[in-house]
Amino acid sequence: MELKEMTSSSLITFDITSTKKEEVIWELTEALYQEGALSSKEDYYQAVLEREKVSATGMESGLAIPHGKSDAVKEAKFAVGRLQNPVEDWESIDPNNKVELVFLLAIPNTESGSTHLNLLAELSTRLMDQDYYQRLMQANSAQEFITALDQTSDQPSTEPQEYDKTVLVVTACAAGIAHTYMAAEAMEQAGRKKGIKVASEKQGANGLEDEHSSSVIKEADAVVFATDIAPKEKERFAGLPYVQVRVADPLSNGEEILDRALNNPDGTVQEGEASSDSASSSQKKQGVLAEMGQAILTGISYMIPVIVAAGLMMGIAKLGSMPFGLVNDINDAERFANHSNELFVILHHLDKFGYMIFQFMYPIFAAFTAYALADRVGIVSGFIGGIFAAGIHYRFWGIEDGVASGFFGALILGLAAGYISKFLNEKIKLNKNFQAMKPMLIIPAISVLSIFLLNFYIVDPVFGGMNIALRNFIESAQSSGEIALSTVIAAATAFDLGGPINKAAGAIAIGLASDDIFPLTARVLSIVIPPIGLGLATVLDRYLVGRRVFSPDLRVTGQTSILLGFIAISEGAIPFMLRNPIITIPINILGAIIGSTTAVLLGAKQWLPLPAFWGWPLVEGSILAYLLGLAVGALFIAVSNVFIRFALIKRNRITI
Incomplete structure (x- = not known):
């Protein structure tokens, strides 16, 4: 399969007159929709705009590669637009870039690992070759452009046989296609120029490609994380000096990044360090509110199966008891916990089982909200915060009329647990011999105590007071x-x-x-x-x-x-x-x-x-x-x- 099979003459436009990025993207989106590659042009367009917020898709020499990954994409395709008037304000790695050629990549969520994605990755890498890029710019028709897509010139390797230094690179971007592969290629090119051995691991839409083995990591002198999302399995590189940069940075500063990694690194990867320890540039760019929003979405995604499971268990019990007229009585323990009819016993306990599952809705939500912010070290304190939010602690404390803080408490305590754990993980530095104490003892102890105090002095009193006030208000409305x-x-x-x-x-x-x-x-x-x-x-x-x-x-x-x-x-x-x-x-x-x-x-x-x-x-x-x-x-x-x-x-x- 060749690149020309992923586009067509109707997807290549040489007469785009728009001078605004959004208009250009929409025009190419419309072409993809008319080609039948999209089920919803609005959903895909929104996905592209969201990707634009993460990092620049403008490159240099007049090139831009916007892209979107969405369920609205039925088949991986790309559209091309050559602009009559350059877009001068397209966010680019080269501040002076005036975009004249735009590749819009449409990436389906369900096609990870496919031939289509491999070809899109190949296209992104080829565009790093200036000769290849110029041939595309000089094409006079859509058909000439399509022919030039698969014309490559193999250049002989000029790499030396021996290297003084070895630098490992990990690249990853939100969509996992264009920047992931272009950054890897740029770092390898920079390494060849400087006589440094560079090996790149791509954490893209196809999963981990060219994964660094333990033997390679052992021999390396430094590692570069060029990522806009948290790199996977970062702890593998424990002990190596590292530099954290945006995924687009190597396209313009590859040699400088190598110098930094070897001579002035950001620090050393710690043993047991989580992927989220170094906040990704995308998080920095979007700000704390966007980071919290993403954490909440993570918590919700883990909570939904709990709600579904609990509801189904209770639903089965209620429906099963309906023919006997026991819908509202089946949860009566005195009557049905040890009933002579085994069916009633099962239905009673199934109803109680569903209710029990519901009690873990907020603990699961808060635990994984904290996990999204602090990785594994946030789970324990987040889970405890969720227990407080569900009011489970009142049972152990013998308080019969205690008021749970509910979803407000779960939000506050889950986010607090995540940020507290993240702060502790980043700021506490221990000798390598004692490093294991940090995630196993120090962080859980401090974060759980912090959540206890926050709930005891703020969350429970505030929301308990709110509930009492509302109860009084409802009572006053009786007349x-x-x-x-x-x-x-x-x-x-x-x-x-x-x-x-x-x-x-x-x-x-x-x-x-x-x-x-x-x-x-x-x-x-x-x-x-x-x-x-x-x-x-x-x-x-x-x-x-x-x-x-x-x-x-x-x-x-x-x-x-x-x-x-x-x-x-x-x-x-x-x-x-x-x-x-x-x-x-x-x-x-x-x-x-x-x-x-x-x-x-x-x-x-x-x-x-x-x-x-x-x-x-x-x-x-x-x-x-x-x-x-x-x-x-x-x-x-x-x-x-x-x-x-x-x-x-x-x-x-x-x-x-």
Whole structure:
């Protein structure tokens, strides 16, 4: 297979008149879409723009190689544009670069290790050859350009047979294609010029290529990490002097980087050092907020399977007990823990098992949020922070009415654990003989103690006080009228999806219903409206705005959220809330208020604490009014989320 098979004459344009980077990229994206290489040009375009934020894709001599890796790419392809008017402000490794030739690479997420990606890597390497580049620039037609793509001139090796020094190089970029291979080639060229042996390991879309063996590492004099993401298995190079640079830096400063590595390194790779010890340049460029956002996304991705597993276990138990009329009683330990009917015993313990799994939702989230920031040394303190957030500590301390800090606590404590562990790992320097004590003793001890103090003096008191204040507010609303009280209960129920504020609202609402004062209509509807609404949003987005506005993992979560919503498990929607709380929480509250007050105004009344679908036939007054309220609230949440996210994506305020 040759490079010409990855493009076509319709993907090569010589008459682009745009003078702005974004317009050029969009024009080439449109060409890829018309060629059938993309399922969604908007999703791919967004992926390219996100990659542009990481590091410069402009090179030198008028060249730029923007690229995007996305599920929207059906097949690896590239489009080429030769510009009539150079783009002078394209971020480039050469500050004076005026872009005239643009290669736009489309890389699918699912094609790692394929022939297509190997060829894209080969193209990136070939473009480092000035003769090759000039032949492409001099082509007079698309067909001449395609022919020149596979014309290479093999140059005889001028490498000396013996070297005084050996420098290892590790390259990696976000997409794992262009810069990864170009940086490796640039460092090898610099090594040949200086008489230094340079061996490059590429950590790209094809995984680890030309991996440095232990014997090679043992003989090396230094290592260069040219990466925009954290290098993998950095601890292999323990004891070697190192330099950390951006992946684009070798393209203009290869010889200088080699000199730094051998004569003035940034430091020595420590034994047990994690990949995240040296913050990547992309993180530095994006700032702390972007770094925290990425850590939260990591925590969510590990938390989602916990939520799904817990919900399914409880769902099976509830559905299994439904034919016996025991949906709300199956969790009664006195009746069913040792029942004579073995089926009831299994269903009881399965329901408890699901509840138990839910208790580890926040510990898993906080642990892997910390892990994303500090690598392995952050897991323990993050997990402990999540235990505090889930309120598990109150059971061991004998406090029956303790209020868990919920998802707010998990966010704060998970991030704090990560940054504390990261700081300790970077700042504590020990003799090589005592290095193992750092990750095994010192960091866990200090970070866990810090999390304990943070939770004891700040997190628990603040969110406990918030819960008490809200509980008092709900109680004071009892005399404010039917709609006002329904509004307050709906808002509190939808606020944190099963968290402490939700539970406070539930305790008061159930108390009012048990005394025949006020029905549970607003309460039960507000449990199911948010998860169903958010799940519907992941289904309706492409029909409402013509594209996806949720990431693939949230689309999977959305399907689960709908299912869990029907069986009254609102926690299935928590990943949406954690990822975009400023968007999700207000919409959830408004949707719950609109839906529940609609049902109340139309005469629906539910006195039983049965929010799941099996309780709907027991609604008094009008079941149609109840279902209409549910539909109105869920659709409000779905439509609002889709259009707000779509608007923010168009403005590059959020990404998927």
